[in-house]
Amino acid sequence: MARGLSALAKRASWNVIDQGMSALANMLLMVVVARAVNDEGAFGAFAIAFVVYGVGVAVAKAMVGQPLQMKYSDTTGEDFRRAVRNSQGTAALIGILGGLTSAGAGLAIGGSVGAALIALAPCLPALLMQDSCRMAFFANGRADYAALIDFVRMVLQFAFLFLAIFAGYQNVGILTLTWGVAGAISAGVGLYLLRAAPRMRGAMVWVREQRELNGYLMAEYLLGLGAAQFGILLVAPLASEADVGALRAAQTVLGPLNILGTAAFAFAIPELARRSHLGFKARMQAMVAVSGFMGIISTVWVVGLLLLPDAVGDALFRASWRGAQEVLLPMGLNSIASCLGVGAAVSLYGMALANKTFRLNMFRAPILLGLMVWGTLEAGATGAAWALACVETLFLPFWAITAVRSSREHAERMAARKPEDDLIDESVDPT
DSSP states (O other): OHHHHHHHHHHHHHHHHHHHHHHHHHHHHHHHHHHHSSSHHHHHHHHHHHHHHHHHHHHHIIIIIHHHHHHHTTOOHHHHHHHHHHHHHHHHHHHHHHHHHHHHHHHHHOHHHHHHHHHHGGGHHHHHHHHHHHHHHHHTTOHHHHHHHHHHHHHHHHHHHHHHHHTTOOOHHHHHHHHHHHHHHHHHHHHHHHTOOOOTTHHHHHHHHTHHHHHHHHHHHHHHHHHHHHHHHHHHHHTOHHHHHHHHHHHHHTHHHHHHHHHHHHHHHHHHHTTTTOOHHHHHHHHHHHHHHHHHHHHHHHHHHHHOOHHHHHHHHTHHHHHHHTTHHHHHHHHHHHHHTHHHHHHHHHTTOHHHHHHHHHHHHHHHHHHHHHHHHHHHHHHHHHHHHHHHHHHHHHHHHHHHHHHHHHHHHHHHHHHHHHHHHHHSOOO
16 A cells, blocks of 8 residues: 555656656746847747647647547556557647648748748657657656656757857757757657557547547637637737736746646546546545645645745746736636646546536636626726636536536446456356
């Protein structure tokens, strides 16, 4: 028992380390490029290429990473490698299609934006495979390997960047290419450790096998992320750019909670998926444990920020602190409510019930968007922030109720299936 808990804690720690390393590498990448390029327009071009990469990663996670974690975390050996080969082929295909689109857009747009998009194009397949390798390691319980390939990417991307800058290459296309090449080498290391080369012909097999999950997960991504991001973008025309800046500043100072939340999802979903035999009571204990842990950490962080003296806040967060103070209370409550819902969410994903999480987000998205518009018109950034907090809190019980009901139904199905399995086992002649 003690050994099992120790292994579980070790995997959880590696998840947090990996997510923190990945977030830090992306943040420092932006800082280095911003200081290296000649003007703000060039940095904006690099940022656009990074957004395109982010969209590609989100699509690959919905079609590859999440289904792999939800359905194959309890498989081993050749079955797992077959799933990885087919899923990696899918990630490569998504990257190829995205790369062709990026190259075409770059040629049409031209300038620094075009150069960045063209440089991203040949690297996108490998970058998406690198992230899919991370998801495969999480599914296989090897978060330490995920941290390893992220460490390789981080070291190489800054080594290549500094070499290019030292050599006098400050063109945004070259800087984008150095980052992409580092990701490609990291992907190669990941594929070697997985012992599963991408199988392009397996992409169609993977898409066909996961079509139900893929549809729900993609739609959920567009609904969940799209409503919140579109609502924040609407703050500018409805109020002012300064109000958008205040919301972004609050998101910055609350950023560590996002890293922890991402790590919790990456850790808990495969852990629950590979324990499909868990009974109702055990699933409830896991859900309460995850939500309780996330709730305590988020509450401590938010209260600490609210009590932080201005001098310390300015020193830690610089310009972000002043803007964040205006909306910190509602945005902090939004983060706490979101963290409290993690246990229910990972329970549903761990049972591969993407259809139920989709339905919750389908109702949540229009309510969120409508309240954000109304709140912005009434009170600017503060109104938008309170809208986010209210909707997240309002839907928290619905997530919990859905997870409890689904866990009970799952336990009943497993109990009904067990006698049949025992009968089959007894019918086998051992001689």
